Structures are given as C-alpha cells and as structure tokens.
Amino acid sequence: MGLRAKHKADRTERIIHAAAQMFRTLGFDAVRMEAIAALAGVSAGTVYNYFPTKGDLLVAIVSREVEEVLAAGEATVTDPPPDVVGALSQLVHGYYDHSLHYLSKDMWRTAMAMTIQSPEKPSSRNYVALDGRLQGQVVALIAALQARGHIRAALDPIAVGAMLFHNLDALFRMFVTTDQTLEALRAEVDRHHRAMAALMAV
Amino acid sequence: MGLRAKHKADRTERIIHAAAQMFRTLGFDAVRMEAIAALAGVSAGTVYNYFPTKGDLLVAIVSREVEEVLAAGEATVTDPPPDVVGALSQLVHGYYDHSLHYLSKDMWRTAMAMTIQSPEKPSSRNYVALDGRLQGQVVALIAALQARGHIRAALDPIAVGAMLFHNLDALFRMFVTTDQTLEALRAEVDRHHRAMAALMAV
DNA sequence: CTTCAAAAATGAACGAACTCCATTCTGCTG
DNA sequence: CAGCAGAATGGAGTTCGTTCATTTTTGAAG
Numbered sequence: 001m002g003l004r005a006k007h008k009a010d011r012t013e014r015i016i017h018a019a020a021q022m023f024r025t026l027g028f029d030a031v032r033m034e035a036i037a038a039l040a041g042v043s044a045g046t047v048y049n050y051f052p053t054k055g056d057l058l059v060a061i062v063s064r065e066v067e068e069v070l071a072a073g074e075a076t077v078t079d080p081p082p083d084v085v086g087a088l089s090q091l092v093h094g095y096y097d098h099s100l101h102y103l104s105k106d107m108w109r110t111a112m113a114m115t116i117q118s119p120e121k122p123s124s125r126n127y128v129a130l131d132g133r134l135q136g137q138v139v140a141l142i143a144a145l146q147a148r149g150h151i152r153a154a155l156d157p158i159a160v161g162a163m164l165f166h167n168l169d170a171l172f173r174m175f176v177t178t179d180q181t182l183e184a185l186r187a188e189v190d191r192h193h194r195a196m197a198a199l200m201a202v
Numbered sequence: 203m204g205l206r207a208k209h210k211a212d213r214t215e216r217i218i219h220a221a222a223q224m225f226r227t228l229g230f231d232a233v234r235m236e237a238i239a240a241l242a243g244v245s246a247g248t249v250y251n252y253f254p255t256k257g258d259l260l261v262a263i264v265s266r267e268v269e270e271v272l273a274a275g276e277a278t279v280t281d282p283p284p285d286v287v288g289a290l291s292q293l294v295h296g297y298y299d300h301s302l303h304y305l306s307k308d309m310w311r312t313a314m315a316m317t318i319q320s321p322e323k324p325s326s327r328n329y330v331a332l333d334g335r336l337q338g339q340v341v342a343l344i345a346a347l348q349a350r351g352h353i354r355a356a357l358d359p360i361a362v363g364a365m366l367f368h369n370l371d372a373l374f375r376m377f378v379t380t381d382q383t384l385e386a387l388r389a390e391v392d393r394h395h396r397a398m399a400a401l402m403a404v
Numbered sequence: 405c406t407t408c409a410a411a412a413a414t415g416a417a418c419g420a421a422c423t424c425c426a427t428t429c430t431g432c433t434g
Numbered sequence: 435c436a437g438c439a440g441a442a443t444g445g446a447g448t449t450c451g452t453t454c455a456t457t458t459t460t461g462a463a464g
Contacts, residue, residue: 170368
C-alpha cells in the first residue's frame with residue numbers, strides 16, 4: 001500500500017473514531033460536521049470526500065458493530081448447545097450484549113431510521129446485507145438444531161428462522177426506542193424463545 | 203363549536219389534505235413546507251402552528267390510515283374463520299391491502315423512520331400506540347382461535363401473537379423498502395402463517 | 405357599535421447540512 | 435528532480451426546515 005492509500009485509510013479511521021465518540025457523547029443531532037472534522041484533524045470538506053452525508057457516516061460506524069457481532073455469532077451456529085432455548089438465547093444474547101459496547105441507543109435509532117428511509121443508498125444496502133446475514137445465522141441455527149434432531153423435522157426452518165429473527169429485531173427496536181434495560185430485553189426474548197421452543201419440540 | 207374552533211378544524215383538514223397529496227405525488231423530501239402552505243391556502247408559519255415539524259405532519263397523515271385499518275380489523279377478530287391460516291391471512295391481508303390506498307411506500311418509510319428516530323415526540327407516541335393496538339388485534343385473534351379449540355391450549359397467546367405481529371411488521375417494512383409487489387408480500391406472509399399454523403395445530 | 409386582550413397568521417430571518425470551486429499541498433513517476 | 439495527478443482545504447453560496455417578532459383577526463364585554 002502506497003503512502004497515499006495509507007493516508008486515506010488513516011483519515012477514514014480518524015473521521016470514524018471522531019464521529020463515533022462525538023455521536024455517543026453528544027447525540028447525533030447535536031454534533032456538527034465542523035466539529036467532527038476538527039476532532040479528526042481535517043477540514044469539513046474532507047469529511048464529505050469520505051462520506052456522502054452525516055447519516056452515511058453514522059451508518060458506517062454502526063455497520064462495523066454489526067460485523068463484529070456477526071463474527072461472534074458464528075461460534076454458536078457451528079456448535080450450538082443441545083437445548084433449543086439455550087441455543088437461541090446464546091446467539092441472541094450475544095447480539096444484544098454487544099450492542100451498546102461502542103454505540104448509544106440514539107445512534108442505533110438514527111441508523112435504523114436512515115436505512116429505512118433511504119434503502120437505496122450504498123450505506124443502507126450494506127447495512128441491510130449485514131442484517132440479512134444475521135437472519136442467515138438464525139436460520140442456520142434452526143437448521144442445525146433440526147439436523148441434530150432437537151426440533152421437529154417437519155417444520156420449515158427458513159420461515160421459522162425468519163420469524164425468530166424478525167422477532168428479535170423488533171424487540172431490539174423496542175429496546176432502543178425506550179429506556180428498557182438490557183436485562184428486561186433478555187427476559188422478554190427468552191419468554192418468546194420458550195414459547196417457540198415448546199411449539200418446535202419433537 | 204365556535205367559529206374559531208371551526209376555522210381551526212378546517213385549516214387542519216386543508217393542511218393535511220394538501221400535504222398528503224403532495225407527499226404522495228412528489229415524495230416527502232421533494233415537498234417544501236412553503237408549497238404545502240400555499241396549496242392549503244395559508245402561510246408557512248401557520249403550518250407550524252398546527253404541526254411541530256414536517257415529520258409530525260407526515261406521521262399524523264399515516265396515523266389516520268392506521269386507524270382505518272384498525273377499525274377494519276375488528277370484524278375479523280370478533281368473528282374469525284375457523285382455520286388458523288385463513289383467519290391470520292384475512293386479518294393481515296386487510297392490513298396490507300389498505301396500506302397503499304392513500305399513502306405511498308415513501309411516506310411509510312419516512313413515517314417509520316421518524317417514529318424510530320424520535321420515539322418521545324407526541325406524534326410518535328401516538329403512532330406507537332396505534333401499532334400496539336394492531337398487535338393487540340393479532341393477540342386477540344390467537345386467543346379467540348385458542349378459545350374455540352382451533353389451536354393448542356398450552357401455547358402462550360401473548361408471546362405467539364407478539365411474534366406474529368413482529369413478523370408481519372417486518373415483512374411490511376421489507377415491502378416498503380423494496381419494489382416488492384403486494385402479491386409477493388401476501389405470498390410471503392402466507393408461507394409464514396402456514397409454518398406457524400402447523401406448529402400451533404392441536 | 406366600539407374596544408381590546410387573546411389567539412392566530414404572517415413572512416422575514418436564522419442555522420446547519422451540503423455544494424462548489426479556486427487554490428494549495430503531496431506523493432508518485434518518468 | 436520536475437512536473438503532474440490526485441487529494442485536502444476552506445470559504446462563499448444555496449437550500450430548506452424552523453423560529454419569532456410583528457401584524458392581523460377574532461369575539462366577547464361594555
């Protein structure tokens with residue numbers, strides 16, 4: 001990698017870190033692009049050379065978090081606990097527990113809003129693709145449990161996996177739009193998992 | 203109602219109709235508040251005496267649509283078809299089929315985005331409450347089917363109803379964020395309903 | 405019918421994201 | 435090393451949503 005490319009990568013990192021820090025401490029709306037640029041040590045115009053809009057900058061930050069969570073989920077999918085509730089909970093709690101590590105609820109809300117409102121933007125497409133991979137992990141987990149004979153052979157793993165994912169997604173959305181605690185979120189999703197596990201039992 | 207109150211109601215209607223028409227034909231972002239005000243026959247400032255922001259104006263419009271859909275759903279809940287898939291489909295197709303009557307996908311997306319990003323605003327709270335009532339209808343339907351002995355007595359109707367609602371909501375969000383047709387949306391949700399009906403069967 | 409305080413409407417001004425662009429700087433290449 | 439292409443700069447300009455001081459309208463009291 002030439003010096004030029006390295007500078008580019010450095011600047012991208014600096015901008016992302018500066019923005020992430022400010023978004024988290026001040027809230028998305030309260031942060032001016034000038035301030036991000038200043039903290040990153042570049043000019044405002046330069047930020048726009050890297051990210052088309054303030055929203056895209058946020059979505060890029062959030063997408064990094066999702067990628068980390070995805071990587072962490074692989075372990076559960078490839079080697080799931082034998083009980084259905086335990087397997088689902090392990091995967092989903094992994095998602096939830098990491099969600100506020102680098103990000104605030106405000107950042108999640110704003111990023112979700114951006115990707116819904118403008119699904120055609122490249123940053124949104126990327127985010128949606130990551131979401132699809134999360135859904136794929138849930139489907140894969142259901143299929144794995146089914147292959148091991150822990151849930152009924154007759155059920156449609158894709159449809160059921162999709163429903164479970166949509167559910168955990170909705171509960172997470174509720175979490176970030178209220179002052180619900182992580183603990184309460186976990187309890188709620190576990191309740192749903194128990195209900196589904198009872199239905200899926202062989 | 204005094205003259206003053208009547209004028210107020212008239213203006214509210216004119217503003218809502220003007221905004222709805224323009225949002226639908228031009229798209230939310232392309233419509234300037236000036237233009238809505240002009241079509242409604244008032245000044246820009248006046249619109250702000252009636253709706254705090256452009257987004258709140260949109261959410262008010264969308265909320266009206268949800269209220270109509272809610273009313274239409276009552277019939278299915280109080281007297282559901284005996285088969286589980288038929289009952290779920292009748293309710294949910296009712297929701298979906300009316301969704302584009304007055305609104306565009308763009309309006310749905312933007313309204314969803316607004317309510318997620320700013321859940322504390324009065325207009326968002328109202329919208330979320332309507333969503334809760336939709337979820338309540340699904341739960342009530344499951345409970346009714348259960349009371350009639352069409353699905354297992356052992357299952358948790360609140361958890362299962364919540365999951366079904368979250369699922370139909372997610373599928374609708376996918377619908378409005380892509381160019382999927384209503385037909386394809388119906389087919390997809392029916393597939394999920396069949397999968398769930400099989401699990402819930404006595 | 406006149407008065408007047410409260411309510412409502414008005415539109416000019418403001419602020420911030422974003423665009424544009426002439427200029428400057430920097431690292432690659434012949 | 436020269437000079438060129440690509441990138442950063444930063445300030446001026448645009449656009450809208452939003453705000454607010456001012457003006458106009460309202461309807462009840464005298």
